[in-house]
Amino acid sequence: MNARGCVLAALVVLAGLGPAGVGTAAAADECEFPLTRTDATGTDVTVSADPETVVTLNPSAAQTMYEIDAWDAVVGVSTYADYLPGADEKASIGTGNSDATVEQTLALDPDLVLAPNTIDDSVVSQLRNGGLTVYQFEAAEDLDDIVEKTRLTGDLVGACERADSRADEMERQLDVVEGAVDDVERPDVFYTFFGFTAGEDTFVHEVIETAGGNNIAAENAGANADGLTSGFFDVSPEVVVETDPAWFVLNSDEYDRATVPSGPGGVYEGTTAYREGNAVVLDANEISQPAPRIVDAILDLVRVLHPEAYETEIRGRIDREALDGERGTTAERLADGSVQLRASNVGRANEVGFALPARENVTADVRAANVTLATVNPTFELRLRYGGNHTAPNGTRALESMRLSGNGIFANDVDHLRLRVAVNRSRLDGADPETVTLYRAGEGEGGSENGSDWVPLRTTRVNGTATNETAANATDDTIVYEARTTGFPTLLLAVDDPDATAATNRTATATATATTTPTATPDGVASTARSPTAARTDTPSTSGSAPGFGALIAVLSILLAVGCRR
Numbered sequence: 001m002n003a004r005g006c007v008l009a010a011l012v013v014l015a016g017l018g019p020a021g022v023g024t025a026a027a028a029d030e031c032e033f034p035l036t037r038t039d040a041t042g043t044d045v046t047v048s049a050d051p052e053t054v055v056t057l058n059p060s061a062a063q064t065m066y067e068i069d070a071w072d073a074v075v076g077v078s079t080y081a082d083y084l085p086g087a088d089e090k091a092s093i094g095t096g097n098s099d100a101t102v103e104q105t106l107a108l109d110p111d112l113v114l115a116p117n118t119i120d121d122s123v124v125s126q127l128r129n130g131g132l133t134v135y136q137f138e139a140a141e142d143l144d145d146i147v148e149k150t151r152l153t154g155d156l157v158g159a160c161e162r163a164d165s166r167a168d169e170m171e172r173q174l175d176v177v178e179g180a181v182d183d184v185e186r187p188d189v190f191y192t193f194f195g196f197t198a199g200e201d202t203f204v205h206e207v208i209e210t211a212g213g214n215n216i217a218a219e220n221a222g223a224n225a226d227g228l229t230s231g232f233f234d235v236s237p238e239v240v241v242e243t244d245p246a247w248f249v250l251n252s253d254e255y256d257r258a259t260v261p262s263g264p265g266g267v268y269e270g271t272t273a274y275r276e277g278n279a280v281v282l283d284a285n286e287i288s289q290p291a292p293r294i295v296d297a298i299l300d301l302v303r304v305l306h307p308e309a310y311e312t313e314i315r316g317r318i319d320r321e322a323l324d325g326e327r328g329t330t331a332e333r334l335a336d337g338s339v340q341l342r343a344s345n346v347g348r349a350n351e352v353g354f355a356l357p358a359r360e361n362v363t364a365d366v367r368a369a370n371v372t373l374a375t376v377n378p379t380f381e382l383r384l385r386y387g388g389n390h391t392a393p394n395g396t397r398a399l400e401s402m403r404l405s406g407n408g409i410f411a412n413d414v415d416h417l418r419l420r421v422a423v424n425r426s427r428l429d430g431a432d433p434e435t436v437t438l439y440r441a442g443e444g445e446g447g448s449e450n451g452s453d454w455v456p457l458r459t460t461r462v463n464g465t466a467t468n469e470t471a472a473n474a475t476d477d478t479i480v481y482e483a484r485t486t487g488f489p490t491l492l493l494a495v496d497d498p499d500a501t502a503a504t505n506r507t508a509t510a511t512a513t514a515t516t517t518p519t520a521t522p523d524g525v526a527s528t529a530r531s532p533t534a535a536r537t538d539t540p541s542t543s544g545s546a547p548g549f550g551a552l553i554a555v556l557s558i559l560l561a562v563g564c565r566r
Helices: 003-010 059-067 099-108 121-129 143-157 160-180 203-210 237-243 264-270 272-276 294-305 307-324 498-516 532-537 560-564
Strands: 035-038 044-047 054-056 074-077 112-115 134-136 188-191 196-198 232-234 247-251 279-282 329-333 339-343 351-355 364-373 380-386 396-407 414-424 437-441 454-456 459-461 478-485 490-496
Touching (some): 035 143, 059 074, 059 112, 099 121, 160 203, 160 307, 188 196, 264 272, 294 307, 329 351, 396 414, 437 478
Parallel strands (some): 054 074, 188 247
Antiparallel strands (some): 196 232
């Protein structure tokens, strides 16, 4: 179905539900089962036990499960939930409103099916007739509805405490925003999405008003010739021009650039917004889904409408509150020895730090990672894996190799990656600690026979120097180094090999003697030793500023966004 078709089909339904979230499931919460709740169809739905498998029929429900750390229980997701990390590992049940959806869901035989209100009653009935437990949510008309539905979802799926924590965080953030824009001058704002807009009794209206805007569609004849002011309805461009909005709010499902459209026949060119180029594009996965990430849409909008209020009264407070709470950054050692680094709802911060759990009895160990983002990724995961069959650069001995990968984030999203690596001094076997260097794999991925594909990074010792701390008098057997790179690299930590250096020096001496003494004429051997200072002066680190390790900064939405994306 095309975008406009989705919109028109969605207009016969009300707005949907669905919270957003992060990562893998945490420990089970102290939730009560059996649990009975009355859903939008008037049915008393009983969930007899903590469901182990859940199918979400629309992205908002999937986003909710992700945001409340119940993602592992999800076994099936709808088409437009593919933006969530790990969604490709779930079974696809189609659009949510099709025979294929019913067939796929019945085949999965889940303990519980979550159906936002945009799902047809006929689909719900077919699933129930097939013996499945289905809960259909009421429409979300405002932000309070979204908060409460986040809590309800947690109750239904056995994640009550985590859902309450996420809902509490939303309420804290909304309080901060509302206080910051309480006395601002509110510009007239017009939201447009494939020829429709949102009036009162919609969560889109709440986003605009909460961000400090005045939604013209909620005023008499503000966007519609019939004087509609409530719900989602089609737009009368001429009426919009008469109202003369100062800002256009666009949806990323329809627009990819923040440019005021000229409108049919160029009619919008007569607005203040067009003349001044005042437009903002909001992420469809935030503005079109009545779920916890709706707060991110509000933050994006208030940052544009009221930049001073955002910088002085919102940004720092929301970041700190998010990171001071249960959600923030976590590092978990997995059974295979790798480390999973998870950033959870860190807001608009572009710098995220992780303290990694120590490994026992190893030569080298990453203890901290600081990530500076080129884009906003409030929620993502990184995986650090140790080991690999790599050849060290000539004249060096490998200490440890490691590889970084991401989920919910791309390599190009990582502007800078700063690592602190702890090295066990006793494992250096007499090598000079000042020659320890972190290398990044080049085009050959460090796999050539002589190790020539490794690029040395500027590596700095941060917990002692050769002048005040030597192997003979050191009391701490751990030396910490720091280096910076970018993206998702394959890395090798190596140290100059004393034996290789000594052998090379002997060869160099012999060659020099042969050159000055005519009676000794051995074949000359080219030195292949790497100068200890050579690697230290190479500067292949990336451009840009280097962040430190300080405290962390912390319908329907008309169309495909509402009908298809929710």
